[in-house]
Amino acid sequence: MFEQVFFSGLALGSIYGLVALGFAVIFKATDVFNFAQGMFVVCGAYFAVTAISILQLPFPLAILFIIGAAALLGVLIHMVLIQPLSGRPMLSVIMLTIALSIALRAFIEIVFGPQGRSLATPMPTGVLMLGEVRISYLHLTAALVSWVCMAGFGLFFRFTSVGLLMRACADNHEAVVVSGVNVNTMNRLAWGIGSTLAAVGGVFLGQLQIASTELEGIGLLALPAVVIGGMQSIPGAIIGGLLVGIIEQMAATYISPKSSDIVIYVLLLLILMVRPWGLFGQRELGRV
């Protein structure tokens, strides 16, 4: 039983980790605490509905469509809404992301109607037996894709010149500007990556359940993940996501479903009190 619960938690945590990674990328690059991240998850599910059910694109093309649309959405939001607020107090930007989230929800409900949409992709749906442990192929695919994305972006940030520039922008904005790097381009890229990662999570959540605006709440579970892991840390977001997934399943199994919220948020409070920069974040020191 323990193994079964652990593996299901790991699969679930992988999706949270993916969304949390997108959140961390945006925060690290632009210092924006994006409350619309949950709606990016919803957008991903509806991009999939559009590509697969409405446009009936072949699956590989549909994947390209979803990634392209999600990246474009992130870039446009940065260009039109976030960039003009550059230098303004953080509260204004936070309010903007909350307003954006509400507007996106209303827009989706107007375009697609209030009903949820079923999302059927050609992804495998059977069950894999590993000894006594049963893992659905869909969960396994979600976990594998999440890990590939996480590893891919980890390598991107570590070894590519664009990734290094993005990290530099996040670490020392002024120094990068002086070096002649176009910071806005880097920030747009960060928003594009962040929204794409959330959208990929949304595609899996949409297929595991149903494509509806209610996925926003699940997408927002990435928030405790990213705080636990460390707001500024890419690996921290991933491990935070996995931790949240495993804790949720363990608490639901051995205590009660409701207790999972208590356990997750008590952990979050403890982290904020003892190590506010998260498990994998770095303490910021400032000269006085």
Place this chain on the structure above:
Amino acid sequence: MTASTLAFSHQARHWGLLLSATLCSLTAWGQDAPQDGVYKDRIDWGVLMDMSGPTSASQGIWVHGFRDHMRKINEAGGINGRKINVLAEDNRFNPATDKIAFEKLVSQTPVIAISGMGTSVSQVALAPTIKAGKVPIVGTYTATKALSEPVSPMVYNGFCGYKQMAQAGVGYHVDKLKLKSAKVVTLAIETAGGKEYHDYVAEAVGKLGGSASHLTVKVTAVDMTPQILEIMKLKPDFITVYGVSNTAILTMKGLAQYGLNIPTFGITYLGAPQIFQSMGSAAAANYKFISCFTPGGADQTPGNKALSQYADTIGRGDMKQDINYVAGWISAQMAAEALTKLGKNPTRARLIETLSKGFTVNTQGLTAPITYTPTNNTGPVVFKLIGYDFAVNKFKAYGEFADYEKYAR
């Protein structure tokens, strides 16, 4: 008379005339003022539902069903020479908004009656006001004890009740599976309604010599592994699900993942085609929902044909299979039936008086006949189980309402 006195007298006459004219026009306006939302050419009927927020996916569709039936009536000339104007207020899943909207419909933009009241918390909060007020609630979307018990001439339930859902669903499965001491699991989201539903299930199965266990799940659950492992331990004969669409989808997908073939039925609210489609044909093979309404297109009764044809005509073909759409349509039928009885001079007081004597709504097969009496305003009490035929992408009923009448005790 001096010039100044003359000027004063002239001015006074001028003001007097102006005052008289104002009074006259005010009197005329008063005579033309809406009496309880009733005008020369129309009657205003209120709707209070969540058209945005977390429950809008179901309640928003109910509003479409309600509006569409009224639209059909208006296209045919209205009721007793007046068109029905539906004033729908969006509660946004917020009891405070509900209270403001309710007061607005009672006094500011008066309506003759109100339908919907979808948020149970608001129902509980507003129950004393409604029962002591002057505006009847005809066709509630959810039936809370606070509003529906004891019976009040101000409230007429318009949706399937949890108690009756439990009785019919449990009764049917116990009979069908020939169980002597049935073991049932109620899988419900962690809400007061979920607990209440489980209590009804436990009561129904207890009367038939069986027992029920209660498992809970989060509304935002993404995985049901803990619950499915518990179900494997409990080995129930059948399961009943209370929750949102995801609760049903994840339950059936989870059962399929573990190779468990356990008959399962969901509450009426879990009767939307996209729920079955999201489960997939294999996982949905064991799933049905219990309903006092027949989804559009599921049979050929006159009521169902009328609903289906009209929904197709106005481009709502995709909603007609949704049970919430049918529920809204039927609540509008209730409202229309009530207004028809009032004749040429409808008022709130006459509506209350007429309804309190009891009335029957003939939905022509969309439900079993719905009868209200001075001592019973429960509304629809006869149910049937409905599954989904993936070959034709339509709902299919397991028997007729008449087959289930024995469970409506």
